[in-house]
Amino acid sequence: MNDKLYKAILFFAAMVMPIVCGGVVYALVTDAHSAFEHFGFFRFLTSSEWNYTEGAEQYGALPFITGTLMTTALALLFCIPFSMPVALFVGEYFKGTKIAAVLATVTDLLAGIPSIIYGLWGFYTLRPLIMALDISPQGSGVLTASLVLAIMIVPYAASLSAEFIKMVPNDLKEGAYSLGATRAEVIRKVVFPVAGSGIFSSYILAIGRALGETMTVTMLIGNTNNIPESITSTGNSMASIIANQFGEADDLRLSSLIAIGLVLFLITALINMVGKIMIKRARIA
Amino acid sequence: MTWALAAMLVSCGGSASKESGREPQELSGAGATFPLPFYNVVFEKFGQVKGDFVAYGGIGSGGGVRNLRDKIVDFAASDAFLSDKEMADIKNPVIHVPTCMGAVVLAYNLDGVEKLNLSGDVIADIFAGEIKMWNDARLVALNPNVTLPEEAIIPVFRSDGSGTTFVFTDYLTKVSPMWKEKYGTGKSVNFPVGQAAKGNPGVAGVIAQTKNAIGYVGSEYAFAQKIPYAQIANQRGELVKPTPASISIAASGEIPADTRCSITNSDAEGAYPISTFTWMIIYKEQCYSNRSKEQAIATLDLLKYILSDEAQAITSEVHYAPLPAKAKELSLKNLKTVTYEGVAIWQ
Numbered sequence A: 001m002n003d004k005l006y007k008a009i010l011f012f013a014a015m016v017m018p019i020v021c022g023g024v025v026y027a028l029v030t031d032a033h034s035a036f037e038h039f040g041f042f043r044f045l046t047s048s049e050w051n052y053t054e055g056a057e058q059y060g061a062l063p064f065i066t067g068t069l070m071t072t073a074l075a076l077l078f079c080i081p082f083s084m085p086v087a088l089f090v091g092e093y094f095k096g097t098k099i100a101a102v103l104a105t106v107t108d109l110l111a112g113i114p115s116i117i118y119g120l121w122g123f124y125t126l127r128p129l130i131m132a133l134d135i136s137p138q139g140s141g142v143l144t145a146s147l148v149l150a151i152m153i154v155p156y157a158a159s160l161s162a163e164f165i166k167m168v169p170n171d172l173k174e175g176a177y178s179l180g181a182t183r184a185e186v187i188r189k190v191v192f193p194v195a196g197s198g199i200f201s202s203y204i205l206a207i208g209r210a211l212g213e214t215m216t217v218t219m220l221i222g223n224t225n226n227i228p229e230s231i232t233s234t235g236n237s238m239a240s241i242i243a244n245q246f247g248e249a250d251d252l253r254l255s256s257l258i259a260i261g262l263v264l265f266l267i268t269a270l271i272n273m274v275g276k277i278m279i280k281r282a283r284i285a
Numbered sequence B: 001m002t003w004a005l006a007a008m009l010v011s012c013g014g015s016a017s018k019e020s021g022r023e024p025q026e027l028s029g030a031g032a033t034f035p036l037p038f039y040n041v042v043f044e045k046f047g048q049v050k051g052d053f054v055a056y057g058g059i060g061s062g063g064g065v066r067n068l069r070d071k072i073v074d075f076a077a078s079d080a081f082l083s084d085k086e087m088a089d090i091k092n093p094v095i096h097v098p099t100c101m102g103a104v105v106l107a108y109n110l111d112g113v114e115k116l117n118l119s120g121d122v123i124a125d126i127f128a129g130e131i132k133m134w135n136d137a138r139l140v141a142l143n144p145n146v147t148l149p150e151e152a153i154i155p156v157f158r159s160d161g162s163g164t165t166f167v168f169t170d171y172l173t174k175v176s177p178m179w180k181e182k183y184g185t186g187k188s189v190n191f192p193v194g195q196a197a198k199g200n201p202g203v204a205g206v207i208a209q210t211k212n213a214i215g216y217v218g219s220e221y222a223f224a225q226k227i228p229y230a231q232i233a234n235q236r237g238e239l240v241k242p243t244p245a246s247i248s249i250a251a252s253g254e255i256p257a258d259t260r261c262s263i264t265n266s267d268a269e270g271a272y273p274i275s276t277f278t279w280m281i282i283y284k285e286q287c288y289s290n291r292s293k294e295q296a297i298a299t300l301d302l303l304k305y306i307l308s309d310e311a312q313a314i315t316s317e318v319h320y321a322p323l324p325a326k327a328k329e330l331s332l333k334n335l336k337t338v339t340y341e342g343v344a345i346w347q
Helices: A002-040 A041-046 A062-093 A098-112 A117-132 A142-166 A170-178 A181-212 A216-218 A238-248 A250-285 B001-011 B036-050 B060-068 B084-090 B120-126 B136-140 B161-175 B177-182 B199-209 B221-223 B244-249 B291-307 B309-317 B323-334
Strands: B026-031 B055-058 B075-078 B092-111 B115-121 B153-157 B193-196 B211-220 B229-231 B274-282
Touching: A002 A041, A002 A250, A041 A062, A041 A250, A062 A098, A062 A142, A062 A181, A062 A250, A098 A142, A098 B115, A117 A142, A117 B199, A142 A181, A142 A216, A170 A181, A170 A216, A181 A216, A181 A238, A181 A250, A216 A238, A216 B193, A238 A250, A238 B060, B026 B291, B036 B055, B036 B092, B036 B221, B036 B291, B036 B309, B055 B274, B060 B075, B060 B274, B075 B291, B092 B161, B092 B221, B092 B244, B092 B291, B092 B309, B092 B323, B115 B136, B120 B136, B120 B153, B120 B161, B120 B177, B120 B229, B153 B161, B161 B177, B177 B244, B193 B199, B199 B211, B199 B221, B199 B323, B211 B221, B274 B291, B291 B309, B291 B323
Parallel strands: B026 B055, B026 B075, B115 B229, B153 B193, B153 B211
Antiparallel strands: B075 B274, B092 B211, B092 B274
């Protein structure tokens, strides 16, 4: 009897999550419907116009999709040189030592800092630096946002990569050493090929984090509704346009913002799914 | 159980007790962030006087109006009065009550420039990207005794929809035919150059942090944070600094009976040209969403208190300007038409 009750409770508790997820998708789709109907699905995705003028309202998601993809790609690029050494340090060179444990903990701590703190740091420290170095006159822009995003995703990429690097079997490495390989050669020829898909998946998950980051990006990207011309120009990401304009939007604009939310949801879900599949493969191998 | 159901089914609940000795009520409102510092003080004082508690959400003018339309608040607050079309969208008649006056100021960040003069058409051209440099001939002509740097101007505007943007672009539309044709008036406008930040504090923060920036912010944010702001040439060609006095003068002209009017680009002597009322908006028929009559009375008490000399005296303390007598008079008259179940609340 007890067992049955326990099972029933578990079942219902477990069912809540899929129901919530389904509800979110349902709400997004119904509310986004009028924007897609008005502009057409593909035109909405490919139009770069975002015009509020009453009567001539025109909303297209391209500038924000571009902004999101640019900040995410740059953040990934900037994050690799920092996360990879940390992963190798913790997972291979100083595996199991105290200093590795300290470094791993500190890196993980970075993940716990609220994004508004990163935003403030970017706004008051990094942005003046960008202006002082004459990289861009207004300081805000895709580059500034990407640099801070990169620091934010380092812990996600580093700690997961380190786990996969640790998992490389010792026999393989010892085999290589016995053949006279140097440490660098072992890493290049043994560790990377074996842990490769695991490392790849950890970066995919880091991308998932960068895609949806809102507060930091809103504070640093400059919030202009145009396709960024270069990495120093201002722009807007999908998350930041929603955060900026949701408060005052209604009717068609509200629906368009929700449609952008739906697209962001789909992109993030897709990327996370790819990451999960890669991890599964890495474990089996 | 049946009682609760019955209370939910009828549109108005609660028993109508005598107007004197009513129970303390909880009122809720939402809307503009522009008058928020003023409202915070006034609501607290009102609570001390009447014992009512007012919860206010600074969610933006448009959000407040939407909440009123959804009938989930007792009042909305907005920096832009409702257009005829918006009034029609709401369906039930509403009443606008101006609560105080404020201005939109042009704040800037220029090394060594303590006084900056601007005119309407120059502001329009700066925000349209036609005047690009601080040492542009037209800016130099307005500021003969100032050395302006040979640097690019960085305009800063609002990234969120905003009553402040509405007032600012309403002014630009009046003074610049180019602005009117290309960009127009609205809570969100497609500014072609510069960068944007969220909220008045956001814009003020970006200007304070960015050399050669200029942007528009609610006067109280510039006054309180002591960011330098420009003198602006009004319709008479006088260079006016925004002060509580020069803002109040802007409302000295005709005010329509429902108080819905724009007072930007005022032709009064000594008027600051980008001045505005900010309003609270309530339903004329106070019986909706299960509200009690006491709640309706409390709502009117709040508005009456805001229009009182005691509350208006607070305006300049918190960097706003008091309402002119005419606006108070009209509002009290309008409030007399407010009803509960069709019966005027103030007999």
